[in-house]
Amino acid sequence: MAVDKAMSILVVDDYQTMIRIVTNLLKQLGFNNVDFATDGSTALEKLRAGKYGLVISDWNMEPMTGLQLLKEVRADERLKDMPFIMVTAESKTENVVAAKQAGVNNYIVKPFNADTLKKKMSSVIGEF
Amino acid sequence: MAEVAQVLVSRLDALRGEMGDTVPMAELVAATEQVVATLEGDLSGSELGMRRELAELARFIEDTRREVAAIRSDDIRSRLPQAKDELDAVVAATEQAAGTFLGAAEQLTDLAEKLEAATGDILRDIATNIYEASSFQDITGQRISKVIKAIRHIEERIGALAHIADGAAPPPAPAVEEDEGDPDAKLLHGPQLDGQGNSQAEIDALLASFD
Numbered sequence: 008m009a010v011d012k013a014m015s016i017l018v019v020d021d022y023q024t025m026i027r028i029v030t031n032l033l034k035q036l037g038f039n040n041v042d043f044a045t046d047g048s049t050a051l052e053k054l055r056a057g058k059y060g061l062v063i064s065d066w067n068m069e070p071m072t073g074l075q076l077l078k079e080v081r082a083d084e085r086l087k088d089m090p091f092i093m094v095t096a097e098s099k100t101e102n103v104v105a106a107k108q109a110g111v112n113n114y115i116v117k118p119f120n121a122d123t124l125k126k127k128m129s130s131v132i133g134e135f
Numbered sequence: 136m137a138e139v140a141q142v143l144v145s146r147l148d149a150l151r152g153e154m155g156d157t158v159p160m161a162e163l164v165a166a167t168e169q170v171v172a173t174l175e176g177d178l179s180g181s182e183l184g185m186r187r188e189l190a191e192l193a194r195f196i197e198d199t200r201r202e203v204a205a206i207r208s209d210d211i212r213s214r215l216p217q218a219k220d221e222l223d224a225v226v227a228a229t230e231q232a233a234g235t236f237l238g239a240a241e242q243l244t245d246l247a248e249k250l251e252a253a254t255g256d257i258l259r260d261i262a263t264n265i266y267e268a269s270s271f272q273d274i275t276g277q278r279i280s281k282v283i284k285a286i287r288h289i290e291e292r293i294g295a296l297a298h299i300a301d302g303a304a305p306p307p308a309p310a311v312e313e314d315e316g317d318p319d320a321k322l323l324h325g326p327q328l329d330g331q332g333n334s335q336a337e338i339d340a341l342l343a344s345f346d
Contacts, residue, residue, distance in 0.1 A: 092256070
C-alpha cells in the first residue's frame, strides 16, 4: 500500500534545532504535515488527542524520556501500534536492546543523514 | 626492621581503634614521626633506609595536607557557576549559529521551488547538507551537559577533601545520581566518543538479530 505522505508525523526532541532539522528533512522527503513536542509528556498528550501516522522521538528528555514515551505508547490500547522511530545520541548496546524490548520499530543514532532517515522510515511505514 | 614495621602497624592500629576507619592526616604524620624518632642508636643499613623512607612519607603526607587545606572550597564554589555560565554561553552561541545556518538552508529550499528542476535539485542538496551538518549543535550541547555534571562532581569531592584536611570527619559520599521517577535513568549516557558506542551499521545488525 502506498504511503500516505499527508499523514501527521510527531517529532519529539528537547532541542529546537533538532526539531527544525528533522522537520525540514521530512519536508524534503515530501512529508509536510509535521508536528512537534519538546518532551515525552507533551508528546503523549498530543498523541492521545490527535491522529498521527509516525513518531520520531529523541531519547534523552525531561520530564519524560523517549523510552518512557515509547512504553506509554505501547501500553495504550489506542496507540499501541503506532510506528515509532528512536533518533538519539544514545548508541550503547544496552540502549538499543532496551528500546527494542520496549517495542521500537527502528533506531537512528545521531548525527544522522537524510538518507538514513529515509531508509528507516521506509522500513517502518513502507517504501515511498 | 621487622620490629619497626610492627611498631608502625601497632601505632596505626591504635589510631584506627581510637578514631575508626577515617584517621585525620595530621594524626598519620604524628604517628609516622613517632616511629621515625624510635629509630635511634646504631642502625643497620636497612633501618637507615627505613628511617629515610618513613621521614619522606611523613613529609609527603604533611605537604599534601597543607596543599589540600589551602584549597578554598568557597573559592571553587564561586568559580563553578562562572564556568557553567561560560559553557551555557557556548551552547547559546552554537544554537544561534545553527539557527542562522538553518535559516539560510530554508531560504535555499524556498528558492529551489522557484527554479527549474535541475538547478532546484542542486539547491535542495546543498540545503540537505546544511540540515545534516547543523545537528552538531545537539551533540555539542549534550556533551557540554556531561562536562558540567563532571565539574559539579569534582567540586563536591574537592570540597570533601578540604573538609577532611582541616581535621573534620569526612562528609558522607554523595548518593549515586538516580532519578527515582525513571527506572531507566541509568541508560542515559549521552553521546559516546569514537569507538565507544555502536555505529548505525552495528545498531542495524543488532536490531536484525532480534528478528
